[in-house]
Amino acid sequence: MSRTPAERRPDTGPPTAVRRAGVVVALEGVVAVVIAIVLAVHGATGADESFISSYGTAGWFAILGSGVVAGGVALCTGRRWGRAIAVVAQILLIPVAFALLTDSGQPWLGAPLLVVVVIVLGLLFSPKSVRWLADDYAPDAEPPKD
Template sequence: MTSEPEPTARPLPDTPPQVRVAGAVVALQGLVGIVFGVVLLVRGLGADVGIRYVLGETGYFVVIGAACVATGIGLLRGRRWARSPAIVVELLLLPVVYSLLGPSKQIVWGIVVGVVVIATFLLLISERSRMWALDLHDRSTR
């Protein structure tokens, strides 16, 4: 006597590849933020600036970077909750792109960072990513 497994017992479909790619990029962006914070700390300790300002700025980048790494890992592991924070991260990086292109006049870096940010954003808002995040995939396979 074999019994059919309950519909809720079946595993959900795999995470779409675009979500996994976006997760890797968001985690990498977080690591860049952490490294940037450490560089600020090292450079700030040698400058004539109050230590509390250096520690505050370093702490900010390390905490934000760690949150991005956690979000990226969440996407890589197929956690739906991580999609929305990742979208916000990409939107918050748009002013960085503007700053590189405009006031900083670092055109090459601005273009590179802009392409990465926009491509990651588009991966996160793609139809397949949205359907996965909302758990609206084909229910007939369950």
């Protein structure tokens, strides 16, 4: 008789690597939300001539940043769906880091960002993290009942 995933393992929560990645991802989302606020204030003070430039970009950062914060919090609390958000966010930050390193001429921003991205991806794809993610999909798990 095969056991359900809950019977196979006690619910101890996510591994430390996943929680650490969750904290960093949530902080990345907070940075995006702060940028959104700065852009909105910048537009409200009349410093920008184009309405869509400040408010549109602020809206974009607010929506994406909120989603990334949610993904980071999900990882910290043991919800596996947060990993997809975290991985996509890191993949999207790779070209940003390279642009800061090369085209923008701001290596003091690009280099640390690239290091953070590599660390988070390493944490999310560590063996313990992958086992935790795949735990509910074990080959001896019974299929869900209809």
